Amino acid sequence: xxxxxxxxxxxxxxxxxxxxxxxxxxxxxxxxxxxxxxxxxxxxxxxxxxxxxxxxxxxxxxxxxxxxxxxxxxxxxxxxxxxxxxxxxxxxxxxxxxxxxxxxxxxxxxxxxxxxxxxxxxxxxxxxxxxxxxxxxxxxxxxxxxxxxxxxxxxxxxxxxxxxxxxxxxxxxxxxxxxxxxxxxxxxxxxxxxxxxxxxxxxxxxxxxxxxxxxxxxxxxxxxxxxxxxxxxxxxxxxxxxxxxxxxxxxxxxx
Numbered sequence: 582x583x584x585x586x587x588x589x590x591x592x593x594x595x596x597x598x599x600x601x602x603x604x605x606x607x608x609x610x611x612x613x614x615x616x617x618x619x620x621x622x623x624x625x626x627x628x629x630x631x632x633x634x635x636x637x638x639x640x641x642x643x644x645x646x647x648x649x650x651x652x653x654x655x656x657x658x659x660x661x662x663x664x665x666x667x668x669x670x671x672x673x674x675x676x677x678x679x680x681x682x683x684x685x686x687x688x689x690x691x692x693x694x695x696x697x698x699x700x701x702x703x704x705x706x707x708x709x710x711x712x713x714x715x716x717x718x719x720x721x722x723x724x725x726x727x728x729x730x731x732x733x734x735x736x737x738x739x740x741x742x743x744x745x746x747x748x749x750x751x752x753x754x755x756x757x758x759x760x761x762x763x764x765x766x767x768x769x770x771x772x773x774x775x776x777x778x779x780x781x782x783x784x785x786x787x788x789x790x791x792x793x794x795x796x797x798x799x800x801x802x803x804x805x806x807x808x809x810x811x812x813x814x815x816x817x818x819x820x821x822x823x824x825x826x827x828x829x830x831x832x833x834x835x836x
Contacts, residue, residue, distance in 0.1 A: 598678045601646075611641065611642070615642060615683025616661045616682045617684070618685040618686065619686045619688070621662040621687075623666065623690060624665065624689070624690075624692065624780070625819075627819035628824050629662055636654065637653040638651065644682070645675070648663050651663075655829050666781070668781065669714040669780060670714075672784060673787075677788070677792075686836065687785075688796075690799045692804065693705065693779040696775050697751070697771070703747040704746065704827060705751035705753070706734075706737060706750050707779075708734060708752060710728070710753040710755045711752075711783065712726075714780070714783060717783050717787035727755075727783040729786060729796075730790075733797060734750070739830075748827065751776035751777065752775050753777050756778060778806075779800050799827060803815055
């Protein structure tokens with residue numbers, strides 16, 4: 582028997598995020614209230630660390646056992662943000678819980694390795710992703726693709742001509758084993774037209790497709806898999822300022 586057998590995709594889960602959060606609120610003596618409508622996953626944690634130095638504060642409506650949600654504001658957009666949400670399974674666990682807690686739009690901005698040497702921009706809006714992780718296969722059959730909702734993509738087109746953000750559309754390879762990015766695996770991904778490699782997008786998009794929830798995944802192109810000196814440099818405040826502008830413009834276009 583393989584891991585992909587015995588998957589009934591139309592069957593409801595017994596374990597529901599809203600029920601877990603109900604018990605968490607009971608145990609933590611938290612009131613039942615809503616998180617911000619716009620929420621952000623920050624796998625590297627740099628944006629959260631920057632915001633904590635300024636005005637970000639812990640959100641008292643977030644009942645998750647495994648993470649802290651901070652309430653923040655950039656220009657005139659209020660949002661919630663969770664740091665260090667690394668990997669497909671953890672990112673989707675948080676997505677499930679955020680959307681039953683009042684979130685209406687989830688944005689993920691993750692560091693990514695560059696596979697397409699012709700990329701011109703600092704960020705990639707991930708339009709579709711190779712499913713090389715396990716979580717998405719609990720949501721979508723193996724023969725289906727994980728991709729950004731077409732309506733969201735259409736509404737985000739102005740990002741590509743904005744003078745304030747450096748972003749282009751592209752395709753990612755989502756892996757849950759970054760230290761198994763072998764030369765042959767990289768070459769194969771490149772033959773499929775992949776632009777970058779990261780750890781969350783395909784699972785978040787699979788969740789988005791099945792649950793009909795708006796999720797947008799960006800990759801901040803920061804490295805060449807540590808194959809050269811100077812990798813992982815993001816710019817001012819470890820890339821937080823440019824990422825916040827990207828979050829802001831995305832929220833403005835979609836809210």
